[in-house]
Amino acid sequence: MRAAVATGVNAPLFLTEVDTPAPGPGEVLVKITACGVCFSDLGLLRGHYPFARFPVVPGHEITGVITAVGDGVSWPEVGTPVGAQFLYDSCGHCDYCVRGEQILCPRKRITGIVADGGYAEYAVLKAGYVTPLPAGLDPIAAAPLMCAGLTAFNGLRQAGATAGSRVAVIGMGGIGTLAIRYAVAIGARVAVVSRSRRGEESAKALGAELFVATEETDPAPALKAWDDGANVVLNAAPSTSAAAATLGGLAPDGTLVLCGYGSEPLELPTMPMVLNRLHVMASPSGSPHDLRDTLAFSATHGILPDITPIGLDQVPAALEAMAAGTAHGRSVISFT
Numbered sequence: 446m447r448a449a450v451a452t453g454v455n456a457p458l459f460l461t462e463v464d465t466p467a468p469g470p471g472e473v474l475v476k477i478t479a480c481g482v483c484f485s486d487l488g489l490l491r492g493h494y495p496f497a498r499f500p501v502v503p504g505h506e507i508t509g510v511i512t513a514v515g516d517g518v519s520w521p522e523v524g525t526p527v528g529a530q531f532l533y534d535s536c537g538h539c540d541y542c543v544r545g546e547q548i549l550c551p552r553k554r555i556t557g558i559v560a561d562g563g564y565a566e567y568a569v570l571k572a573g574y575v576t577p578l579p580a581g582l583d584p585i586a587a588a589p590l591m592c593a594g595l596t597a598f599n600g601l602r603q604a605g606a607t608a609g610s611r612v613a614v615i616g617m618g619g620i621g622t623l624a625i626r627y628a629v630a631i632g633a634r635v636a637v638v639s640r641s642r643r644g645e646e647s648a649k650a651l652g653a654e655l656f657v658a659t660e661e662t663d664p665a666p667a668l669k670a671w672d673d674g675a676n677v678v679l680n681a682a683p684s685t686s687a688a689a690a691t692l693g694g695l696a697p698d699g700t701l702v703l704c705g706y707g708s709e710p711l712e713l714p715t716m717p718m719v720l721n722r723l724h725v726m727a728s729p730s731g732s733p734h735d736l737r738d739t740l741a742f743s744a745t746h747g748i749l750p751d752i753t754p755i756g757l758d759q760v761p762a763a764l765e766a767m768a769a770g771t772a773h774g775r776s777v778i779s780f781t
């Protein structure tokens with residue numbers, strides 16, 4: 446099969462022909478339909494994951510079809526369309542795994558970083574960690590839902606966003622745009638915080654009632670003037686300081702949730718936090734049940750990201766564009 450292999454930190458992706466893997470006990474062989482190119486794939490190549498195993502096939506926004514199953518696998522059956530995500534597997538017996546919070550398992554493994562992922566025609570995945578695709582969900586456009594969608598949906602949920610909440614989303618990239626759409630669809634009121642006014646029209650078209658351009662306006666008072674502030678601020682920008690700048694815009698008992706972050710430390714004013722019982726949390730992608738809910742919600746509300754289908758040989762260029770900040774929309778490798 447054709448595969449793109451990461452051979453080490455700062456080494457170029459290597460496009461090659463490798464043997465198609467065979468599923469072992471508890472595993473399934475997935476013929477890959479599509480795999481999204483995620484910002485964390487760039488992080489892998491830049492050495493941001495000290496636990497990475499090289500060589501590795503990157504990619505964790507996978508959709509495909511089960512083509513073979515290993516010993517002892519009674520589900521999912523051959524022919525089932527599935528998605529696979531950042532969480533490759535976990536120990537299965539710690540307190541977090543038993544609670545269905547496998548993404549918090551101290552022994553979790555990450556797809557495309559320590560186990561081969563979706564930059565290939567086939568992948569061996571764990572039967573218990575793939576998610577069946579709801580009927581009618583386009584498997585190519587849906588690929589980024591396995592990571593960007595899951596992160597946005599679960600971030601809103603973990604922060605307690607619900608119908609009628611005032612939700613501010615920082616950033617209008619892949620995660621931010623999906624977070625705006627999910628928040629609107631759950632019935633929240635939505636504000637968008639972005640550096641420039643460039644995204645204002647599209648934010649309003651998606652249903653945002655307030656747009657704050659931080660190069661013109663301090664976001665904290667602007668959000669605080671929005672009926673006493675945001676109940677939830679979801680940071681989808683790759684900047685920690687952009688998130689910290691909105692803390693004063695939270696309503697009492699409000700929550701700032703970091704889905705995006707930068708390398709700079711998080712510095713927060715403590716007095717308003719204490720006086721208003723503010724919450725600051727971070728949220729990784731999610732567990733298998735979170736992905737099921739994300740996909741069901743996306744299918745019900747017709748929420749799919751804007752994507753550009755590319756071939757496997759175009760991945761190095763797509764990663765370069767992402768690194769240079771010139772990428773528009775999400776690139777998705779299509780194997781069909």
Ligand SMILES: [Zn+2]
Nearest residue numbers: 536539542550
């Ligand atoms: Zn565990």
Ligand SMILES: [Zn+2]
Nearest residue numbers: 483485592593
């Ligand atoms: Zn990702």
